[in-house]
Amino acid sequence: MSFILETQDLRHDFKGMKVIRGVDLQIRQGERHAIIGPNGAGKTTLFNLVTGMYRPRHGHILFKGQDVTKLKPYKRNRLGMGRSFQITSLFEHQTVFEHLRLGILSRMGVRYNFFKPMTMVKGLTEEVDAMLARVNLSEYRDQWASLLSYGKSRALEMTLTMATNPDLVLLDEPCAGMSAEETRNAVGLIRELTTGKSMIIVEHDMDVVFSLADRVTVLHYGKILACDTPSEIQKNKDVKDAYLGHGMKKQ
Ligand SMILES: Nc1ncnc2c1ncn2[C@@H]1O[C@H](COP(=O)(O)OP(=O)(O)OP(=O)(O)O)[C@@H](O)[C@H]1O
Ligand SMILES: [Mg+2]
Known part of the structure; x- marks a missing residue:
């Protein structure tokens, strides 16, 4: 199994507030991977670490097998990492x-x-x-x-x-604020443009997540709660519990 992206025990905090608490993420070559989780779970922070906007306090980021933990964003971009x-x-x-x-x-x-x-x-x-x-x-x-x-x-x-x-695309809430029709069009466009590529998408709209993703990672308080196929994630009791009061629906 070859991974286009791996994070190893990634940790980050803001002034001592632990936001990413040991994340081991493995993104397969060619997969569409969704990251979901309640507000404040650390999803955008994780993107910022992966793309190089922030330097993690601890851990490593491997892109195409190369340690990019200390590389500037534009260098990661040149290696084939794109973000919207x-x-x-x-x-x-x-x-x-x-x-x-x-x-x-x-x-x-x-x-x-x-x-x-x-x-x-x-x-x-x-x-x-x-x-x-x-x-x-x-x-x-x-x-x-x-x-x-x-x-x-x-x-x-x-x-x-x-x-x-890019070979790997990171999209943070690409459908936020869109109407139902705009969302449908956006999903079609994302599918079309990411064919043959790897993608990580953060999205609150579960219809979007479950129609696009090959696998889903659930982030909860800066840790991975589950990582599985969409159907397994929907059945997962821990995931349901984490979403209690949030609802796995549109927010
Ligand atoms: N630059 C920052 N400085 C201080 N705290 C921050 C910063 N960025 C994020 N945080 C805090 O870190 C936590 C995680 O934020 P993050 O934006 O990564 O969550 P998220 O999962 O993307 O949430 P949402 O679903 O609302 O977009 C939150 O408590 C947030 O307030
Ligand atoms: Mg966010």
Whole structure:
């Protein structure tokens, strides 16, 4: 069994408050893995440790077998670890097309350069257009990215994350705040874009979790309570108990 990502006895605290208390996570090559758990369980903190936003107090993170515990986020990204990021005001005055083009350029390692005509990068326009078509955003190609609906802007964000062609993608609550229809579209898009890749998704919407995940890890007070297939997790008594008062439904 080869793991794309492993954490070994990972621990983290904020000013002495233990938030991650010895997490051994094993993400298989090519699997879609969900991390669930009540609010405050440590899910986002775990993502921040894995992607390098925080340095853990203790333990190791192995990515593709390499110890990346001390690597900066951009170096982990270069090794093939991607995470979604919010569209920032920096990109406010860019069209959907321009926004995605920037993402693809960064994948190619070309820094955005005002003095270098974009048309010099051969095949780029075609690649951006193909990607827009793949994610059903072609009709918004020449609109300002900042004017997209919430669901569409999250779709663009997701597409941008995938534009760097990561082998492992981490998505933190990609469907938060979406309507039922936006959520359905997002699930389809996530499935399409992560085919053949490994993914870790943190999500409160159990419909999303159980329709996407091959395996589910339940995090509870900074520890792994269970890690199993979706059907086993749904039957697990410890998991049900942990969710008492929270409900394993939409929050
Ligand atoms: N930067 C920080 N400084 C101090 N405490 C923090 C920080 N980030 C998170 N925490 C605390 O650590 C705990 C875990 O937070 P975290 O955001 O990882 O939880 P979560 O599982 O992602 O929750 P949610 O489901 O609400 O997103 C919480 O008690 C939170 O208040
Ligand atoms: Mg969180």
